[in-house]
Amino acid sequence: MNTDADQPRAFLATIPKLSYLLIFLPVVIVLKIAHADPIAIFICSGIAILGTVTLIGKATEEIAVYAGPLWGGLLNATFGNITELIIAMFGLVAGPTMYPVVLASITGSILGNLLLVLGAAMLYGGTKYQTQSFSRTGAHVNVGMLWVTLIMLSVPTVITLLPQVDPVFVEHPEWASTFVQESSLTAAILLLILYGLTLVFSLRTHRFLLRPDVEHHETAEWSKELSAGILLGATLCVAFLSESFVGAIEHMREAGTLQMSELFIGVIIVAVVGNAAEGMVAVWVARDNKMELSFQIAMGSCLQVALLVAPVLVIASYFLASEPMSLTFSLFEIASLGAAVLVSSAALNDGESNWIEGAMFLAVYLFFAVVFWFHP
Template sequence: MGNLQETPSVAPLSAGGAIALEIRQAPVLTLIVFVPVVILLERISPGAHTLLFLMSVVAIIPLAALLSRATEAVAARTGDAVGGLLNATLGNLTELVIALAALQAGQYLLVKASIAGAIVTNTLFMLGGAFLFGGLKYHIQEFNRVNARFQACLLFLATIAVLVPSLISEVDQPPAVEVSQKLSLGLAVLLIVVYALGMLFSLRTHRELFVSVSHAEEDERLWPLTPSLIVLGVVTLLVALVSEIFVGSVQVAAEHLGMTPAFVGFIVVALVGAAAEMTTAFSAARADRLDLSVGVALGSAVQIALFVAPVLVLASYFIGPEPMTLQFWRGAVTMMVVATMAAALLTNGGHGTWYTGVMALALYAIFAFTLFVLPPANPL
């Protein structure tokens, strides 16, 4: 007894100390200085659109990293299903802010291209990247295929709702604009109701079906819950502010950089808007938490299709120059349908490998290259 030495205890870090340590250990967070710089530059030189566009993209990167880390901490305490929903919701605020700003300016092509691009980006690029990054570290990763099938079914329903207004515009005697607007309004309300009932089903009445199957150990460096929630709120506001600057400069900058509005909305806006969710999905896959990655990727796409798009239709009656419809150009509809079918096929087995990710990313690259070299001549 006398020879036993008492092991000195290490005092746990305070909430502020834990976050400060995280910032020091992540060099990418040093880019946070671009957030006040781009805000100040927008006040001083609002006409420098190309510079504002590039700097706003850089400023979103550290904000996405902070949002990812805080969301992981919350998800570890609420479960991957709720965590994925939380990350998808906060991440989609960026797309919603960008789309609302474009909607108010009457840039409906940019709005619709960003909606279609967000769905395709989340189901192919984000999901494929998660499979690739996770598969390079782990031979085979498992996830709850019931959740994946559920999300894929919701996404398929949403693409059908978008397909109907687009199809009726192609008939021999297309209906009047007022008919298309009424149809889109009714479908928007229906999609929001379906989305709300889907959340009730997955988070309340049948939540046992959506339990994570990942085997990752809890990260000891997770932030405390309260500071994580505070960071989520503050960073979300900053992302929204930087996104407004991004919207104000993206059109002119795109012309200077030789990009079309369809490519900007479908690819650039979608990738920038999903930066926070991608960071979470990729890092979760590397930590063998593929359930969270799949939940973020497909959950975000479902939320865009069933909630964000209908909300934009409703908002157009109040802030837009005229009501917006759910009528997309044929190329966008085709890409959304194909992406939905690909996501259903790739997640059907309940396990992921690196080559699964390669196939999803290859399909996304085909779409991106096609839009870049051959934009739609008459998209709407």
């Protein structure tokens, strides 16, 4: 017979071990009150965020049991990207000096979900199952959408090079700045429209094509009410921790104590911390041969960053920041995004995965991580 004392123990047993890193939350509060070293706040905030997003991942995984793999993947990607969006919003408020880190975090989220998360899921699941499958229609549509987003994200960066090659802009270099802002805003609006259309496609008109062939029936460990409550509480914690995280980066920049390039911080550290929740869920479910859900989480999160988070940040910068943010990435960032799209195009269109394809994805990600580390 279960007693009231057994219920808390049973609940604690269902919480992922990494979620206990949330004990660093009070440490961050104390460090902020004491005006401690920004490096200490940066590290402790990052650790606490990792614990919080793991809790978000667990809560959304529970909701996915009630909602099914399509809605579950969407919810997991959405709430996983809330961390990324909140961190980036605080970066916008901090001012134009933080824009490179914000843009790098967008690049890192796309690379992290597409190459690191999906690659790790394919490798981890492939060590147990010789071949795993997911919707070919979904793969074709998502890869095509990746090419569209790559084009739109690349054009503003190309425009910044026009004063060096186009005679019109050589004579009037100031025109390029206006052109960049106009093209970035246009891209943001069109990407948001495309995001809405992808939701209609995947959740309504072509839902039957994207539904997995084999349904996995599970029993949720948490109620819907408990999952929603934990989701709300964890999101509020992420908001506070994100402000501390971004503030610490800004202080380190001003003090000249950053030991890593801004590109590495944005592309690797901020992106990995912000996307840890859905990343771990995608890898875990792949081991249970739920590659459709894993694919929906990783690819859905990747496209959501490109089609929703990036456009929202551009539009929000007109209201929250001292000057608008444009989609001007560095050439290394564009090159890494292009490589990721090429690799995914070659590997995903057949609707099947195996461990060697996962290893290929991870190799490309690790290569660019090292490149960004050595970037001055």
